[in-house]
Amino acid sequence: MSDSNSKPDVCAFYEKRSFSIQYVVSDPSTRKCAIIDPVLDFDEKSGATATRSADEILDHVAKEGLTVEWILDTHPHADHFSAAHYLKGRTGAPTAIGAKVVEVQKLWKDIYNWPALPADGSQWDRLFEADDTFTIGNIPAKVLFSPGHTLASVTYVVGDAAFVHDTLFMPDGGTARADFPGGSASRLYRSITEILSLPDATRIFTGHDYQPGGRAPRWESTVAEQKAANTHMSKCGTEAEFVALREARDRTLPMPKLILHALQVNINGGRLPEPEDNGRRYLKFPLDAFTDAAWD
Secondary structure, three states, X not given: OOOHHHOOEEEEEEEOOOOEEEEEEEOOOOOEEEEXXXXXXXXXXXXXXXXXXXXXXXXXXXXXXXXXXXXXXXXXXXOOEEOHHHHHXXXXXXXXXXXXXXXXXXXXXXXXXOOOOOOOOOOOOEEEOOOOEEEEXXXXXEEEEOXXXXXXXXXXXXXXXXXXXXXXXXXXXXXXXXXXXXXXXXXXXXXXXXXXXXXXXXXXXXXXXXXXHHOOOOOEEEXXXXXXXXXXXXXXXXXXXXXXXXXXXXXOXXXXXXXXXXXXXXXXXXXXXXXXXXXXXOXXXXXXXXXXXXXX
């Protein structure tokens, strides 16, 4: 993957409310692109929604003369709403996610007592299986199944760039938590091991940055840098050591503040609830669904 034809342009958009990084990944020769993990703005205090973040991406696409070929999510997010459905309406591009999203849908439709939700992945245009391939312009792309953080997490390897979202953070940030419903620290370790078996020069783009030590946001590293300096992986010589470290840390972490808001939107492909007879949309909250979660 070292030739210029396999090196996409990557433009990142940092969404500071959820510490999220959204990406436009484009083929410089064809001007075709994919949008990865876009954010639909939401303020949990007022209940307000907005499309500012997604519109910033659309402005960039228009300014650069790009054509959107794909709208991709790496997994159903627990800390922000996905703007995939909104962007499909604006661009006509197909949406896609990992095929194991159906297992996440089955799990969460029970938590939400939502029997009418189709738990078949039909909310997306394509469900990617492990090792599926596609293209962005002329640049080859491959899907790695990367469970652990969630049941459905995938990594998109586009030319020399890997979009890993929560699986790996920047080296000083370590790795993703694995205590969400369906998560597994041992599966996370094996997913990270597969990602770090990519060529050392592979660019790693993460989906969140929580600015350890108060530094400025960062989101790009390499496989070589992750292998040498990831604060969790470098401390663990074995899977068992990683599992012990990860599970001990996870026991101290409260649930993300938007998890119950976001999952009901994101397991439905980024669709907000339908308006009720008064024209307003309502989210639904299960109480005491995570009675063993840390409070602080």
